[in-house]
Amino acid sequence: MEKRITVLSESDDDPFALHNAASAVLDDRGNVVAWSRRAEELLGFAGPEVIGRPALDVLIDPGDLTAAKAARATCRRDGGWFGVLAVRHRSGRLVEMGVRVGALQRRDDVREWLLVGAPAAEVLEQQRDRAVLDGLFRRCPIGLVVHSPDLTVLRVNRAIEQFAGVPAAEFRGMPTGTLLVSEDARRSVDRVRQVMESGRSLVSTEQYARLERDPTRVRAASVSAFRLEDPAGRVLGVAETVEDVTERHRARLRLALLDKAGARMGSTLDVGETARELADVMVPHLADFVSVDLSQPVMRGEEPAHALTVPVARVAVRSVVAQQPDARNPQGERVHFAPGTPQARCLADGRPVLEPVLSPDWFWADPRRGEPAPDLSAHSLIVVPLAARGLVLGVMSLWRARHPEPFEVDDLTLAQELASRAAVSIDNARRFTQQQQTASTLQRALLPRTVPHQSAVDVAHRYLPASTAPGPGGDWFDVIPLSGARVALVVGDVAGHGLHAAATMGRLRTAVHTLATLDLEPDEVLSRLDDLVNILAAEQETAGQLSAVEQVVGATCLYAVYDPVSRQCVAARAGHPLPVVTGADGQVTMLDLPPGPPLGLGGLPFESREIELAEGSLLTLYTNGLIGEAHIDVDTGLQRLRAALTHPADPLEQTCQAVVESLVAAQPADDIALLVARTRVLPPENVASWHLPLQPTAAAHARTLITTQLARWGLEHLSFSTELIASELVTNAYRYGSEPVTLRLIRERSLVCEVADASHTAPHLRRARTTDEGGRGLFLVAQLTERWGTRYTREGKTVWTEQPLLGP
Known part of the structure; x- marks a missing residue:
């Protein structure tokens, strides 16, 4: 009789479900006693074709009989079997089937066997699904939490068990977020509820979590969540994956830092500013407060000792506490670390120190007051050396107090990396400071320290170095006393900054002094300077030293000579800004000088212009940095300059300061040299001048005139020497010169005796031999005077001497 297994209505997707699987019943002898319709569909045999026949003969290929018999033996021994068999289809082909065998016990104790089979591919897929589900809850390293619709936990996997430190079984029925601190638990509940109500999944959202059992440790987790639904669309809950990404999160923060x-x-x-930048980076991202201490030689741009045994300077302090003052002293506060402290050990051997846990009585003290900082009891400390190029420049100390977690080895590694980078920048700043100081020292040595005493003008001056330029500039000024009570006023500017500009400025200033002693006209002085600059450029080019930043070409200069006797001012310029003249009545004008090329172009002429200045006039010379600042244009700068110079009677220092305040920015971008001179006029009674006939009696006449004039001035003690000097000079003019001959005496800071004639023949000092009858005149003149010399004019020459008024 045909037996069929009736399949009830089911919705299970299991391949072994009755509506999906092929079913058969075998008696104890292995004959088929029942056959399902699904078996007919999968294997092609109708029920009557197999019922009553041995299953091994009908369904098993002869080549697989051994495996089938082994399966039957297992069933008899264990009461069941599961595996894969190659079952023969009615067409003769073999079908891989996953087969489950179980014993059926009848009332008459006759045992039968139920076989349920499904295609092997479907069975393997179902097994993989089971393995995946089992792996998610047993072996998956990513946490899995299943929440019910009433926001309780249905199940968690072992990763969550390890993350929370609570057995997985205890989670069942626990309200969502129970093990988290209140704030984090509230966010967790809101997150699950939002997913459950909206159906929108969350993908890899980063969350922070703190467990109630360890609230000081902040963990970062990557959370994804999706809603669970049955085939009918009924909400079954929310599944949440939780991955602990704390280390990855910290690594990302470290990279960002x-x-x-x-x-x-x-x-x-700047050494101090770089140290403060380092402290700014550390707080609050890595530490709650930090101090940066540098060797005091480093602050001065010097190289530190190999072992830092001297006190260091606390250059930077940063803290999470707002009321903590910030160390802004450029030189820092002196700090001395007691032997054995972490900082002392770090400075001594140049190795970092990690103190993960400090004693409860450790506190951080304000270095200026020596008092504990409020609410800042530190619990963890890192000290790292600031080392670069084999030298320990200082030490950085980092504390944690409000940050709950202690410092770790990774934090120490990060601090070392940041300290290493900062140390290189600090050392670069130190070297730059050293170069700046060297250049500034050279520049200060080359600039005039004091203005020499002279009677022609009263002067005030300013030199303002650029605050943003990479080194000192080549601006300079000078006041040079000349013969005949005259004075030379000089202002110059060498293009560029640094040692090269300062050295070039020194060379030019020395050359100006040398040329000034020759009493050359201003245009001639500039021509000689132009030749010098060309020679220097040629020397450097020949030596292969001339670079894009070391160009001598570009120097400018203005040279003016003022005579207090005649009130004449002669000036010439080489690419320099025009000087400003303020009359005694307050009228301000630009001194219109012929334009001249900058020094170094070569081959182009310079021209002088002569003007008469009233007594009390202001002559203002300056470099282009004064009116060429970026915050004002040149025209506006000139207007402000003229406005600041409208009061010639004001004290010169006050006038100088007014000019600076009106035109100079707080941080000038270029060096500035400013020279303001108020003209003076020698009283007529201090000057005596006579025209002498070119006769043999000229020398005797000159002696008589001098004796009379010195008696009027009360300088009788200089009569003998002055008579001898004048006699020799007039005799030379008589012998080698030409008319007209002029004798002039000037009484100012010294007694000046001048003899001028129309000849350009130059007198020369020589040492006469014992057999020579003459040639000792100028030698005697040189012995009797402080200075003597010759200056040339278009009309001839003037030989002059100077004697101190107090006499020998």
Whole structure:
């Protein structure tokens, strides 16, 4: 009789479900006693074709009989079997089937066997699904939490068990977020509710979590969530995956901190500012407060000792506490670390120190007051050396107090990396400071320290170095006393900054002094300077030293000579801004000088212009940095300059300061040299001048005139020497010169005796031999005077001497 297994209505997707699987019943002898319709569909045999026949003969290929018999033996021994068999289709082909065998016990104790089979591919897929589900809850390293619609936990996997430190079984029925601190638990509940109500999944959202059993430790988790639904669309709950990404999150923060430090540190070539930038980067991202202590020689641009045994300077302090003052002293506060402290050990051997846990009585003290900082009891400390190029420049100390977690080895590594980068920037700043100081020292040595005493003008001056330029500039000024009570006023500017500009400025200033002693006209002085600059450029080019930043060409200069006797001012310029003249009545004008090329172009002439200045006039000379600042244009700068010079009677220092306040920015971009001179006029009674006939009696006549004039001035004690000097000079003019001959005496800071004639024949000092009858006149003149010399004019020459008024 045909037996069929009736399949009830089911919705299970299991391949072994009755509506999906092929079913058959075998008696104890292995004959088929029942056959399902699904078996007919899968294997092609109708029920009557197999019922009553041995299953091994009908369904098993002869080549697989051994495996089938082994399966039957297992069933008899264990009461069941599961595996894969190659079952023969009615067409003769073999079908891989997954087969489950179980014993059926009848009332008459006759045992039968139920076989349920499904295609092997479907069975393997179902097994993989089961393995995946089992792996998610037993072996998956990513946490899995299943929440019910009433926001209780249905199940968690072992990763969550390890994350929370609570057995998985205890989670069942626990309200969502129970093990988290209140704030984090509230966010967790809101997150699950939002997914459950909206159906919108969350993908890899980063959350922070703190467990109630360890509230000081902040963990970062990547959370994804999706809603669970049955085939009918009924909400079954929410599944949440939780991945602990704390280490990855910290690594990302460390990389971000390194990136921030790279962009911020070393923005200036200032040692103190670089140290403060380092402290700014550390707080609050890595530490709650930090101090940066540098060797005092480093602050001065010097090289530190190999072992830092001297007190260091606390250059930068940063804290999370707002009321903590910030150390802004450029030189820092002196700090001395007691032997054995972490900082002392770090400075001594140049190795970092990590103190993960400090004693409860440790506190951070304000270095200026020596008092504990309020609410800042530190619990963890890192000290790292600031070392670069084999030298320990200082030490950085980092504390944690409000940050709950202690410092770790990774934090120490990060601090070392940041300290290493900062140390290189600090050392670069130190070297730059050293170069700046060297250049500034050279520049100060080359600039005039004091203005020499002279009677022609009263002067005030300013030199303002650029605050943003990479080194000192080549601006300079000078006041040079000349013969005949005259004075030379000089202002110059060498293009560029640094040692090269300062050295070039020194060379030019020395050359100006040398040329000034020759009493050359201003245009001639500039021509000689132009030749010098060309020679210097040629020397450097020949030596292969001339670079794009070391160009001598570009120097400018203005040279003016003022005579207090005649009130004449002769000036010439080489590419320099025009000077400003303020009359005694307050009228301000630009002194219109012929334009001249900058020094170094070569081959182009310079021209002088002569003007008469009233007594009390102001002559203002300056470099282009005064009116060429970026915050004002040249025309506006000139207007402000003229406005500041409208009061010639004001004290010169006050006038200088008014000019600076009106035109100079707080941080000038270029060096500035400013020279303001108020003209003076020698009283007529201090000057005596006579025209002498070119006769043999000229020398005797000159002696008589001098004796009379010196008696009027009360300088009888100089009569003998002055008579001898004048006699020799007039005799030379008589012998070698030509008319007209002029004798002039000037009484100012010294007694000046001048003899001028129309000849350009130059007198020469020589040492006469014992057999020579003459040639000792100028030698005697040189012995009796402080200075003597010859200056040339278009009309001839003037031989002059100077004697101190107090006499020998």
